[in-house]
Amino acid sequence: MTEFDRRRHPVRPDLAAEAYRGRVEAGIFAEGIERRVNADAIPLRPEADERSPIDTEALFGETFTVFEEGDAWCWGQLATDGYVGWLPAGALGIPGPEPTHRVAALRSYRYPQPELKLPPLGLLSMGSRVTVVGEERVRDLDYAVLADGTAMVSRHLMPVGEAEPDWVAVAERFAGTPYLWGGRTSLGLDCSALIQIACQAAGIDAPRDSDMQEDELGSRMNNEKACAMPCRGDLYFWKGHVGVLSDPQTLLHANGFTMTVAYEPLAAVTRRLEEAGLPVTAIRRIA
Template structure:
């Protein structure tokens, strides 16, 4: 078999592959995966089991990972359920599975050992993290959601999993000033495609992780030769980059030019990027209205 499998999307290696690929790929052995839940606030995923390799992406607390291998050195190799991304990550960041009920809608929220903002936080959850709410409590007039692990978060920072934002671009705008981080996928630091993925997710759009995947699969292709015809929420692609049309003549993107999530005049961005290795716009896409749940 000579088919090439994208390592980012297919759990296939020369020595090991998921059992679903038996008969489709050449591998030394095929294994059934075991499902875990991310218990770390953020879990870096890398192309190799080495701390000195740049991260490809991050899994967020509460997301599920199917693990196909764990090593004695503390590494695990598997696939993220949310967007199908495959990589290496620390086994220490994994825990048993619980069915999530809510996700974090605030840009970030502290997780406390008790429903009390004066207690020492256990961690900091980012936009898109998933939690299992088992109860509620109120302390000094502030409502908390009690979670399945015994911790608590501010209740108004959560929304039910099925909640949908009518204007998901507004969520991306809330991330203005967030530092640019290659491979980052949280409100503490993210890259261009993660900004698109996380914000669009709040509007009910499940997009792939990387810009080349989004360019091929997100919504439907639309003409891009007339910037004036673009609408809020349209996605513009360059080689290795994606930005969001936030309004007439306005681009919103996480970028290495400002090293932040920033607005940029669209015509200026087109001219500036054209003079770099990324060149001209390659495609524009428009997300369709998500199916109602």
């Protein structure tokens, strides 16, 4: 039987998505039911256990197709990047109108109504999805009124489909953000999430994990030529790690050395990782 990456394919020995019928053997094939993430952000795990490591995070407003639904946990696939895993059932709700906007600021509060003096209901990170149905101006501040009656500051949102002009500039806005394995928000994220979020903001489809990005994101460069003529936006890969050049000599990366999203001299990072037995494995460039 073909081996499927459990991170990207909803396939288990006992259960698989209906689309895999005839390709795999499974006890049950399920069509899947669409749900919408209603938590600000929620860990997606490889097992239905809060003690299980975090693979990634699902963000408010993202669609999650459920193939197994239980009282406590649901197993399915995140529509944004196809990641498969387990989410708490309470973090999912029935889909309403399709999202019209995404959060373009690093993070922004959601209020019970258009009034910044009210206690906020949540804090949404860049990439979260919301449905705007109206606008209201209160004391010279424009609010977007959402489908559920809540409100957010309008200038922190961008229509779905509208892209940022410079994905590296988006990544640079995360400088100083704490490093969090599996994190995918402006409160904590890992190396590949930094690249994914920034690319998605610019309309560039990017897979979630660094090994996927090394195989699929942009075009692979000849390492010798790329090192001789480095460019802003070049992606440098090591085993289990990725960073982006903010200028020809400086790497921006979420890393476990500084435990932040940090700027470091590329030469220093390369030397440190080589000493740890981790040479550069690839350099890729997004056209």
